[in-house]
Amino acid sequence: MRIIRNDKQKDNLAKVFWDMGKVLFAxxxxxxxxxxxxxSLRAILIGLLVGVFSLSLGxxxxxxxxx
Numbered sequence: 001m002r003i004i005r006n007d008k009q010k011d012n013l014a015k016v017f018w019d020m021g022k023v024l025f026a027x028x029x030x031x032x033x034x035x036x037x038x039x040s041l042r043a044i045l046i047g048l049l050v051g052v053f054s055l056s057l058g059x060x061x062x063x064x065x066x067x
Contacts, residue, residue, distance in 0.1 A: 017058030
């Protein structure tokens, strides 16, 4: 059973992962610098890893052909 059945579904799923990656990056990496509190290196690294993973998944889905 295929989950992605047509190009429209693939494009929408790729957009979701792109947007999720941008939001995760902004929330976990940029927002701690905007607050006056202590910046957690662990939270920044986790945000970077999850954001890059999500962006990579969106990039891969965007380049994938639906058979």
